[in-house]
Amino acid sequence: MNKKIYERPVLRKVVEGIPNKFGSVKRLQPIETIDNVPIDGIIEKYGSPVFVISEKTMRETYRTAHRAFSTRYPKVQFAWSYKTNYLDAVCRIFHQEGAWAEVVSGFEYEKAIDNGTPGNKIIFNGPDKSDADLIRAINNKSLVHIDHFDELYTIIGLVDKLKERPQVAIRVNMDTGIIPQWDRFGFNYENGEAWNAINRLLSNGKIDLIGLHIHIGTYITMSKAYATAVEKLAALANKTYDRFQTSIGYIDVGGGFASQNTLQGAYMLATDTTPSFDDYAHSITTAMTAVNFPNNETPMLILETGRALIDDAGWLAGTVLANKRLADGRRSMVIDAGVNLMFTAFWYDHEIYPVHESSFQSEPTTIYGPLCMNIDVIRKNIDFPMLNKGDHFVVKRVGAYTMTQWMQFITYRPNIVLIDEKGEVHLVRKAEDKEVFRRQELVPEYLQNK
Amino acid sequence: MSKLNSLAISDNGFIFKPSTGESFTTNELGLLIIHHLKEGKPANEIIDEITTEFEIDKVTAGRDLYEYLDFLKRENMLD
Numbered sequence: 037m038n039k040k041i042y043e044r045p046v047l048r049k050v051v052e053g054i055p056n057k058f059g060s061v062k063r064l065q066p067i068e069t070i071d072n073v074p075i076d077g078i079i080e081k082y083g084s085p086v087f088v089i090s091e092k093t094m095r096e097t098y099r100t101a102h103r104a105f106s107t108r109y110p111k112v113q114f115a116w117s118y119k120t121n122y123l124d125a126v127c128r129i130f131h132q133e134g135a136w137a138e139v140v141s142g143f144e145y146e147k148a149i150d151n152g153t154p155g156n157k158i159i160f161n162g163p164d165k166s167d168a169d170l171i172r173a174i175n176n177k178s179l180v181h182i183d184h185f186d187e188l189y190t191i192i193g194l195v196d197k198l199k200e201r202p203q204v205a206i207r208v209n210m211d212t213g214i215i216p217q218w219d220r221f222g223f224n225y226e227n228g229e230a231w232n233a234i235n236r237l238l239s240n241g242k243i244d245l246i247g248l249h250i251h252i253g254t255y256i257t258m259s260k261a262y263a264t265a266v267e268k269l270a271a272l273a274n275k276t277y278d279r280f281q282t283s284i285g286y287i288d289v290g291g292g293f294a295s296q297n298t299l300q301g302a303y304m305l306a307t308d309t310t311p312s313f314d315d316y317a318h319s320i321t322t323a324m325t326a327v328n329f330p331n332n333e334t335p336m337l338i339l340e341t342g343r344a345l346i347d348d349a350g351w352l353a354g355t356v357l358a359n360k361r362l363a364d365g366r367r368s369m370v371i372d373a374g375v376n377l378m379f380t381a382f383w384y385d386h387e388i389y390p391v392h393e394s395s396f397q398s399e400p401t402t403i404y405g406p407l408c409m410n411i412d413v414i415r416k417n418i419d420f421p422m423l424n425k426g427d428h429f430v431v432k433r434v435g436a437y438t439m440t441q442w443m444q445f446i447t448y449r450p451n452i453v454l455i456d457e458k459g460e461v462h463l464v465r466k467a468e469d470k471e472v473f474r475r476q477e478l479v480p481e482y483l484q485n486k
Numbered sequence: 487m488s489k490l491n492s493l494a495i496s497d498n499g500f501i502f503k504p505s506t507g508e509s510f511t512t513n514e515l516g517l518l519i520i521h522h523l524k525e526g527k528p529a530n531e532i533i534d535e536i537t538t539e540f541e542i543d544k545v546t547a548g549r550d551l552y553e554y555l556d557f558l559k560r561e562n563m564l565d
Contacts, residue, residue: 042542044550045516047501047557050509361553365560397513 044422046397064398064421067389067430071455075353075391075430078453083467084428085354085373087439087452091129093349094435095457098133101345104313108321111336115159117291118144120342120436121350125454125464127151130345138291138340142169145178159288159340161207161249163187163221170194174202181205181249181288183222188233195242205247205288206233210268212261218253225268231275238280245282247338248272251290255299255343259311262289263323270327277330284329286336289320295347297384297433313344343436350435352377353391356423357406367401369420371429374405374412377450378434379441381405381414388415391428395421407446444468489563490524503563510561515540519554523564529555 068075071090078086098114105112115138116130122144127137128151137148140162148158155176163183165173170191173180175198182188182204191202207222208230223230237243248269252261266287273284293316298306320337329335354373362368375381388403401420405412414431423429442449448468453461494502499517501510512520515536522532529551536547558564 039541040539042536042540042547043513043515044546045513045519045554047510047512047516047554047561049561050511361556365557 043395043397046399046422048397048399064389064419066391066393067432068391070351070353070430072459073455073461076428078461079353079355079428081461082451082453082463085352085371085377085450087377087434087450088351088353089123089126089435089452089454089464090349090351091454091456094126094129094346095133097345097348098130098135101313101339101341102134104317105321105337105339108317109324109337110334113286113336113338114345115157115288115338115340116345117340117342118147119440120291121346121439122147123439123452123464124151125462126346136338138342140164142166145169145173149176156203159338161251161340167194171198175199177203179203179205179247181207181247182233182237183207185223185233185236188236191243192236192240195240202243203246204237204243205245205249205286206230206237207249207251208269208272210250210252210265212252212264212268214253214256214258214261216253218251221251222249225272230272234272234276235279238276238282245276246284247286247288247335248284249288249290249338251340252292254292255294256292257294257309257311259316259319262316262320265289266320266323267327270329273329273335283331283333284335286338287324288338288340291340291342291344293341293344295343295433295436297347297380297386300383300385302385346435347433348435350433350438352431352434352438354429354431356425356427356429358425359422362402366417367399367422368404369401369423370404370406371414372406373431374407374414375409376405376407376412376443376445376447378405378414378431378438379443380434380437385418386414386434387432388418388420389430389432390421390423391430393421394423394427397422439465448472489565490520490558493563495520503561508561516554519551520558523558 070088071092078088115136116127118137118139131151131153136157137153138159138161139145139148141164155178158178160173160178161181177200208225209219209222210225211217223233237245250265250269252265269287276282294310296306296310324337352373354371356369357372358370360368398419398421400417402416403414405414451463451467452465454464455461499512519532522535533544533548533551537544
């Protein structure tokens, strides 16, 4: 006799109240494959948890973004933000699509060079550039974006030792209506600091100011803020030309485009509220064409968007470790991926799905990671199907900042695989093992076992 | 068992508790367990019934049964 399929007994209280205007939560549909590759098979071969990157999604997203801007403005250049995800495979895919490199440290600069990026297509941002970093970047004709006066004077001090004339931009911060206003990076526009920096640079006569850079914040959902920024940079460019007859070659509006991950506490889902690339492109390019640059020239528009290009392409697949009841009877589920791998869980409501249909019942559930830390919470109190120990789950949109901000805490960092456009799976970063740590550590002789 | 007998339970798993006015839903196995409890069967017999009827091992069935009994106790439907 065939036995019935087992589904554990559940009892749910019917809570009265006014349904919210979006109606009841629909049942979570399982996600069994990524780019038609079964997730179970990936976990079986590469272990659990495992990060999965879709090359197809990366290229499609890049092309959508590029098309949105290049159909509206004649000179558009994307620069891949290394800090968002600096896996070599990821960087090389964006470089193949035509993106330059945007780096913020000597380490990232070395990666960009190793990935074959020509020096003059590397934008060097960030507050931490050593003398050696600056000398290498300037001699490679890289575009150095100056963050503060100490850096500016360091470059002035180095000029006589350099083979090349420094090609620099200054980073400007300003009020664009965004709260909080990012004012820790660059020179302020409103109080005249940016203009002072330009004066000191160009009075020197040995440095080329070729661009103006702004980065107004992160996860900017108000595309008009960029238009305000462009207007202020254009005013600065005109003032610079009037005084020094120097034309600004490019305007770099930085990154900060929001992805479709919903921020914690947001009333509506990000999939409904995040501006599209076309929205951003419309605001920025309309402002770029509306303002007058010196001599009616059209400076190149550089974009350093990272999050919006890669977030959708990244997935994290893993396994349920346990189900348990909290003291007040609420259900909790422990999974094998925590905030060590998804630092982003501190500010996003990540979308998590079962890989297979295991139950038609769902229950309010808090999802914890495997760390011995109370803060290791992936989702608080979401309606989630009742998965069993050993069942697989997958988290959507984890391509940005997870694989660079992850922590090595009590366990090894897992494999990362790339699914190419033909559906082939490639290992692009090996899981760590004890040898990785043995190589880094030294035990003083008196502590070694004889 | 008298507490369970005071509940109004429909065939599709809707439970109404007249003493408080609260409503609950349960699934097929939940209904079956309540049915066996009303008949006065002890836990080990209910586990046997479940493993005979469903594709499940005794350990898991037992674990889930005791968790379900805890739910019923917490909602004051069982002594």
